[in-house]
Amino acid sequence: MVSDNTTLSIYNTLSGKKERFQPIEPNKVRMYVCGMTVYDYCHIGHARVMVGFDVITRFLRHIGYDVTYIRNITDVDDKIFARAAENGEPFEDLTARFIDAMHEDERALSVLPPDQEPRATAHMGQIIAMIETLIEKGYAYAAENGDVYYAIDKFEAYGRLSKKKVEDLQAGARVDVEVQKQNPLDFALWKAAKEGEASWDSPWGKGRPGWHIECSAMSTCCLGDTFDIHGGGPDLKFPHHENEIAQSEGATGKTYVNVWMHAGAVRVNKEKMSKSLGNFFTIREVLEKYSAEVIRYFLISSHYRSQVDYSESSLAEAQSALDRFYQAIRGLEPEDFEGKELSSEYTERFKAAMSDDFNTPEALAVMFELVKALNIARQKEASDQVRILAATLREMGDVLGILQTDPEQYFRGTTTDGMPDAEIEAWILRRKTARENKDWAESDRIRDVLAEQGIVLDDGKGGTTWRRQ
């Protein structure tokens, strides 16, 4: 149950401002997010959408909403066919492989699985039915070549989401106009099969769906004609989401979506990270150097709507910041986190920050203030206070999908190369003896030996701990 005093505001692309969120059904949120076209590995831009909407889902659930989160998989597409042909393999093999890879990346990033991941290939019936409805209602027409197009002139609100005027779009329209279209801005709902290409039977002959129609068909199928939130990456606003609205509202005659949410772009050297520019870094590539949690922290350290610059130094900085959180809980026992009592002072501020359009930077600021209080409490050995603050911090971390790792494991890292743990422990034991004998020269020599291997020793009250740099 969502408490009565909860006021959640969300920026709606449709209105261009933050609005008080009002679900269609009390306590329930139905959300659809456009997912990946699976012909290659996910990059950091994809990670932003995955993590962003994961945090949104976690927070909505945290404040009591029953969330149905749907994120589709596009497994029919020109690029998929092209890549499969290049590889000389059936397209299903290609997509199966990259769906697995995507799930691996997601698990690494602690992204909770959506409730459903509908695939275009599994919804041909609904897709064809929606196209038929659009033709019946006069929003679409079948061309002689077997393609079916959406007639954008028939849909009055076309351009409302992306704030574009049809005339302006026409002025800038590309010249390679397909003659079969009534208006150059009309888009394909169904594409006639090309020679030797995978295809499905339809009333218009063998073919396959256009890109936009699958989302209209699958979202409606999973969530109903009208639902609460539709999200996606920044480059989907136009034409993809604009076309979705035209299709769904044309077919159902009802409002398609109440709140449209778009993530900000990830940039590299001031340019948008994108497949076409080729300036992308895949998630697994970055994982070779930084932990998934660092990537996740980097992505939530700026607001989901703002653009972020991806760079080595921003990841290094994310790591330093995350280290501070883990230092604060390092050495605490599991039971220190189990307390039922939380600090309302901090939880209220955290909730207020997150309720303001999911302001994660503000939420993190609250957590850092809590960390300071926790460090002071630990210094004073105020164990009750330590337990309350540690439990509070851990719960906030859970909402953001961070701080759930054992601190020692976090600092030791997961690399299997380098000096084995047992050898490190052996060195530490030798150093312990040297220190007991006040043999500082030997003690420092061992520290240097390990430092060469990237191992940093920390002498604490309870003994020496170590971490990999």
Added chain:
RNA sequence: GGCGCGAUAGCAAAGCGGUUAUGCACUGGAUUGCAAAUCCACGUAGGCCGGUUCGACUCCGGCUCGCGCCUCCA
């Protein structure tokens, strides 16, 4: 060209019409065999020009610069 978004201290990044954001980095101190971590101390930053106001980083207008979309892209 059309439409939209942004410009905050060394770097990153938020809120807010008047009171320390926060993190990283830096400097001094406490602590430590030495370190690390931690704590204490230390920064009035808000592209430029006008306007509204008792008071503006925060509201309004103009300008400059940057970015995004207008084509497949998360």
